[in-house]
Amino acid sequence: MMRERFTTIASRLLDEDPRTAVVLADISTDAFKDAALAHPDRVVNVGIREQLLVGVTGGLALAGLRPIAHTFASFLVERGFEQIKLDLNHQGVGAVLVSIGASYDRAGAGRTHQAPGDVALLDTLPGWTVHVPGHPDEAELLLRSGVAEDGLVYLRLSEQTNARAQPVRPGGFLTVREGRTGPVLLAVGPLLDTVLEATEGLDATVLYAATIRPFDAAGLRAATADRPAPEVVLVEPYLAGTSAGFAAEALADRPHRLLSLGVRREELRRYGTMADHIRAHGLDAASVRQRVAAFAAAGAR
Numbered sequence: 185m186m187r188e189r190f191t192t193i194a195s196r197l198l199d200e201d202p203r204t205a206v207v208l209a210d211i212s213t214d215a216f217k218d219a220a221l222a223h224p225d226r227v228v229n230v231g232i233r234e235q236l237l238v239g240v241t242g243g244l245a246l247a248g249l250r251p252i253a254h255t256f257a258s259f260l261v262e263r264g265f266e267q268i269k270l271d272l273n274h275q276g277v278g279a280v281l282v283s284i285g286a287s288y289d290r291a292g293a294g295r296t297h298q299a300p301g302d303v304a305l306l307d308t309l310p311g312w313t314v315h316v317p318g319h320p321d322e323a324e325l326l327l328r329s330g331v332a333e334d335g336l337v338y339l340r341l342s343e344q345t346n347a348r349a350q351p352v353r354p355g356g357f358l359t360v361r362e363g364r365t366g367p368v369l370l371a372v373g374p375l376l377d378t379v380l381e382a383t384e385g386l387d388a389t390v391l392y393a394a395t396i397r398p399f400d401a402a403g404l405r406a407a408t409a410d411r412p413a414p415e416v417v418l419v420e421p422y423l424a425g426t427s428a429g430f431a432a433e434a435l436a437d438r439p440h441r442l443l444s445l446g447v448r449r450e451e452l453r454r455y456g457t458m459a460d461h462i463r464a465h466g467l468d469a470a471s472v473r474q475r476v477a478a479f480a481a482a483g484a485r
Contacts, residue, residue: 186341187284189320191215193327194252194282198223203250204331209237211255211284238264241279242271250280250331256290257283257299257340265305272336273309279337280330286342286374287422287447288461300447303396304426306338313354314338314397316373316421321349322394329354342421343458344374352394357403361390367415367480368407370431372396375419375467382472396420396427401434413439415483417476420446421467443479445472 191212197204198219205226206216213220213229220227226249230236237253237260244251253260260283261268272279287300306312313335317323323341330337350358357370361380366387371379376392383390391407393400408414414435418427424446431442447465454460462468466475 185343186317186320186323186345187212187343188215189324190254190282190284190327190339190341193324194254195219197252197328197331198226201250201331202226203248205244205249205251207237207241207244207251207253209234209255209259211259234259234263235267238267239271241281242267242275242277245272245277245279246275250278250334252280252282252331254282254284256285256297257287257302258285258297261302261305261338262299268306269309273311278334280327280339281337282327282339282341284341286340286344288452289343289458291458291461292455294455295451300423302340303338303420303422307397307426309336312336312338312397313395314340315354315395316340316342317352317394318346318373318376318392319349320345322352325352326354326394340373340422342374344421344462346374346377350376350392350394352392354395355398355400356395357391357393357400357407359389359407360392361388363387363389365411367417367476368404368411369417369419369476370404370427372418372420372427375421378467378469378472379419381469382476386473386476388476399427399430399434401430404431404434408435408438408440413441415441415443415480417443417479418445419467419472420444423447423449441479441483443475445475 315326
């Protein structure tokens with residue numbers, strides 16, 4: 185699980201790097217119990233005060249530390265957004281925000297624990313690197329990378345994972361499957377296995393992104409270079425259309441068609457499970473295949 189890998193590696197980073205700090209808001213405190221005893225000055229639990237969580241993170245960054253702030257995405261990014269804007273961006277300091285819960289991992293907890301709009305919200309602020317790993321090994325690599333740098337980093341963890349880690353590097357898209365003339369699909373994070381299953385036997389190119397910001401415009405252009413009017417399908421595990429503007433800008437000088445798949449804008453007013461929400465938003469393999477086929481067929485008319 186990504187969450188367990190995160191707490192393990194973050195605890196090791198506290199041992200390895202005296203600049204590292206971890207700020208919590210009552211979430212995952214048990215996992216950091218030993219680390220808090222070993223580093224009481226660099227593991228801070230502010231309680232259920234998410235705005236304070238980000239404010240303390242900004243203060244530690246101003247003091248020269250490299251803080252990691254952690255809680256559910258809905259509490260970290262949505263509830264703490266004003267503090268992200270003011271205490272991090274406006275102050276010109278860096279930090280690593282690590283969320284769990286993703287769009288609907290804890291569907292049974294209701295809307296309060298769902299955050300399909302988190303990446304779109306961070307897109308309103310400049311300078312953020314956004315990692316969306318699809319496997320615990322990728323989460324570890326991207327966490328270590330984020331702590332080692334000095335900028336603003338958001339690491340979005342999920343309970344949905346791919347079967348195997350990909351040889352990702354922070355930044356560029358990875359070509360996982362090459363087609364000839366068919367659509368180019370960009371699978372983000374934990375949706376890679378779904379996209380590979382959905383496109384099995386189809387003439388399609390599949391790109392993989394474990395880092396979605398900055399958007400690898402050069403990678404998308406290279407993957408579509410041999411297509412005079414490329415068809416591009418974005419498959420993202422958060423709000424549909426979040427990266428549409430970035431993809432359109434990358435191909436602005438070329439005729440192209442674009443389909444954005446992701447969490448629907450309409451709220452799903454049922455609890456259910458993560459799997460129920462995946463199906464309801466059309467992000468299961470059968471639904472993705474059907475929507476991609478319809479998109480390609482419409483372009484052939």
